[in-house]
Amino acid sequence: MSLIVVGLSHHSAPVGVRERFVFDRESAADALRALTASGAASEAVVLSTCNRTEFYLVDGARGDGREPGGETNGKSATRAVDGLPSGPGRPGGAVDPSDPAPAVQAVLRLFADRAGTSVEQASTYIYSHKGRGAVQHLFRVVTSLDSMILGEAQIQGQVRSAYQDAAALEAEPRVVGPVLSRLFQDALAVGGRVRSETTLGAGAASVPAAAVELARKIFGPLRGRRALVLGAGEMSELALECLAAEGVRSIVVANRTEARARELAGRFGGTAARFDALGTSLAEADIVVTATAAPHPVITRELFARALPRGPKRPLLVVDIAIPRDVEPAVGEVDNVFLYDIDDLRQIVDDNLERRRAEIPVAERIVAEAIDEFWSWYASRDVVPVIRELREAAEALRRSEVEKAMRRLSHLTPDDQALVDRLTKQILNKILHRPTVRLREAASRGTGEAVVHAARYLFELDTVRGATEREEGE
Amino acid sequence: MMGMVAILHGLALTLYVIAAGVLVRTLAGARPRVPQRGPAVLAAAVLVHGAGLAAYAAEHGELPLVGLAPSLSVSALLIAAFLFAVAFFREARTLGLVLLPLVALLLAVGLALGIRPSGEALAFRGPWLYLHVLLAFTGYAGLAVAFAAGLVYLLQFRELKEKHFGRVFRFFPSLDTLDVVGRRALAIGFTALTLALGLGWAWTIRFRHSFAIGDPEVMWGILTWLTFMGVIAARAGGPARSRRGALASVVGFVVVVLAYVVLRLTAAKGMAFL
Incomplete structure (x- = not known):
């Protein structure tokens, strides 16, 4: 039994390729059922987002799951495939299309079918990690260390949904069992830990988010604030999305083409304003975002003075994301006006990303701790039956010997007999304590199999249903 | 028992210093998020401090x-309690960076003087006096919190205006939060001080048959009340009222502290002034 992840992400495939491998909820459910029903995998979860599609599997076939993942097979992956654009090359851990693991083969076929191409061609963009490498990969994914935007928060929810969807899937056998259940719960816990113990997700990582961050530093929560957006292009739309998501109370859109302003405002529950009545809208706003294509400033110092002759009573945030700028810099000199242009916002984003990068070592340390903890549990699964059998065999032997002895010591009082019984139990526990600890330690170090063999040989545990038996069976 | 009062006060002082240290370390470090x-630590400090004062009352x-x-x-306990209440505005916890040193300073001076009864013979003691004093101290604590919020408001305003997106920008709360904290602290402080002065005058007229305007305590109380009025007036209406109010809170608090020092230094010997 081995843990495997097979998939593709923004590291290995451009968006034009990734979009062809996306699994929606329904197709994901079908894929998981197919994988487990065929016996290719005993457990399976699929994570499909705009940046990655990955199958997390417990291979139905025998494997110790301890081989370090992440090694590349050294093949280049820059060739084009049928109907798919040429890729940037696979990252470390590129899948070997001839990998004999049934789970890998089954997932490659699923991917190929999904994209309408051959296994050989699909595998150009696909990587795999096994054993500890698979665990490390999931933990890095959920903590956003593997994300396109370091520290992004959505991935935690996406991983949770992927796990919950798979766990709730009606299938026989169930597609999520004890291994993936524990793996994903640990992953979500480590994701939460990284978010609470580091500032990996702190600060805005995009220009619109930086504008919102600035607004929050002035107004606190934006719920109930009034916003004026100048321009009706793509940037204005992005700004409107951010403002609406923050719960801004009223949105006014002003544009040279009034129909376009009305259309855009209508989509966000706002109203359109005439461009030549800008002064009135300006006087009522808390937040002004300008993103027009005008070749000269739209909000001049003169216009501003006419609109607000005594200056704004409340703080007024003006975010000018147009190039060339829409707002005369002199407007920023007005008391209580906070004027920022695109360079200011980029500076915030750059600073935040720099700080996020500085947190990577801390996050990696947390991930490493979590991997050790999971691996200790996962590896000990092999030795637990041996420990149980060893104790049962020893206990049977002890009981038999005590019974024999008691027949010769029938003159002892019941209290003395109980004392002898207790004494033999204590001796047995003391003798077995060290081997038990050593077996668990060996398992967590990854050398459990050899020690299990030795234990079986030394204690004659030939009837144990352990790893050897499974190995032989497979 | 006296030892217990000093021990508990010393422990509270240590905890206040640690709580301030946590904030300083957070500001100085790369992470702007205040640790849980x-x-x-602040809650523990307030509890220990309260226990120290309870021990005093019992002794x-x-x-x-x-x-x-x-x-x-x-006074230190009341300011700390204000800060604890402010901490419910999650981002406003960082106001402790201004208030905790003030709390620690007040407590340290108190400890250096020896926290014991003054032995002054008062004409009257009783629940009304205690209520008067407690309300007055609440008024001063409110002004102290408004001062802290005002000071940080001015600092954050400057950072935003001059486009400095550094530690101060990330560490301190939004202008709006600071404005709300300052406004509420002023409202509570002003109400408490007004009630305290009303009680004090009622008591003075009842027992001394005068307003006792020449009493340094009364002078200080009136000056503080007028300062409150000035700060509240500065916040009322007009452009940039929040910033004007913040500036007035800072200046007002400084004036009140300086007035205390001057009045104490010039007060006649034997005159009971705090």
Whole structure:
């Protein structure tokens, strides 16, 4: 039994390729059922987002799951495939299309079918990690260390949904069992830990988010604030999305083409304003975002003075994301006006990303701790039956010997007999304590199999249903 | 028992210093997020401090509201309690960076003087006096919190205006939060001080048959009340009222502290002034 992840992400495939491998909820459910029903995998979860599609599997076939993942097979992956654009090359851990693991083969076929191409061609963009490498990969994914935007928060929810969807899937056998259940719960816990113990997700990582961050530093929560957006292009739309998501109370859109302003405002529950009545809208706003294509400033110092002759009573945030700028810099000199242009916002984003990068070592340390903890549990699964059998065999032997002895010591009082019984139990526990600890330690170090063999040989545990038996069976 | 009062006050002082240290370390470090243990240490400090004052009351059979050292301790506790309440505005916890050193300073001076009864013979003691003093201290604590919020408001305003997106920008709360904290602290402080002055005058007229305007305590109280009025007036209407209010809170607090120092230095010997 081995843990495997097979998939593709923004590291290995451009968006034009990734979009062809996306699994929606329904197709994901079908894929998981197919994988487990065929016996290719005993457990399976699929994570499909705009940046990655990955199958997390417990291979139905025998494997110790301890081989370090992440090694590349050294093949280049820059060739084009049928109907798919040429890729940037696979990252470390590129899948070997001839990998004999049934789970890998089954997932490659699923991917190929999904994209309408051959296994050989699909595998150009696909990587795999096994054993500890698979665990490390999931933990890095959920903590956003593997994300396109370091520290992004959505991935935690996406991983949770992927796990919950798979766990709730009606299938026989169930597609999520004890291994993936524990793996994903640990992953979500480590994701939460990284978010609470580091500032990996702190600060805005995009220009619109930086504008919102600035607004929050002035107004606190934006719920109930009034916003004026100048321009009706793509940037204005992005700004409107951010403002609406923050719960801004009223949105006014002003544009040279009034129909376009009305259309855009209508989509966000706002109203359109005439461009030549800008002064009135300006006087009522808390937040002004300008993103027009005008070749000269739209909000001049003169216009501003006419609109607000005594200056704004409340703080007024003006975010000018147009190039060339829409707002005369002199407007920023007005008391209580906070004027920022695109360079200011980029500076915030750059600073935040720099700080996020500085947190990577801390996050990696947390991930490493979590991997050790999971691996200790996962590896000990092999030795637990041996420990149980060893104790049962020893206990049977002890009981038999005590019974024999008691027949010769029938003159002892019941209290003395109980004392002898207790004494033999204590001796047995003391003798077995060290081997038990050593077996668990060996398992967590990854050398459990050899020690299990030795234990079986030394204690004659030939009837144990352990790893050897499974190995032989497979 | 006296030892217990000093021990508890010393422990509270240590905890306040640790809580301030957590904030300083957070500001100085790369991470702008205040660790959870910061508010926990503050809560522990407030509890220990409260226990110290309870021990004082048990030891001396009177509330620690008479005499400079006990008064400083009570004032420090009230400011800390204000800060604890402010901490419920999650991002406003960082105001502790201004208030905790003030609390620690008040407590340290109190400890240096010795937290014990002054031995002053008062014409009247009783629940009304205690209520008067407690309300007055609440008024001063409110002004102290408004001062902290105002100071940080001005700092954050400058950072935003000059486009400095550094530690101060990330660490301190939004202008709006600071404005709300300052406004509420002023409202609570002003109400408490007005009630305290009303009670004090009622008591003075009842027992001394005068307004006792020449009494330094009364002068200080009136000056503080007028300062409150000035700060509240500065916040009322017009452009940039929040910033004007913040500036007025800072100036007002400084004026009140300076007035205390001057009045104390010039007060006639034997005159009971805190």
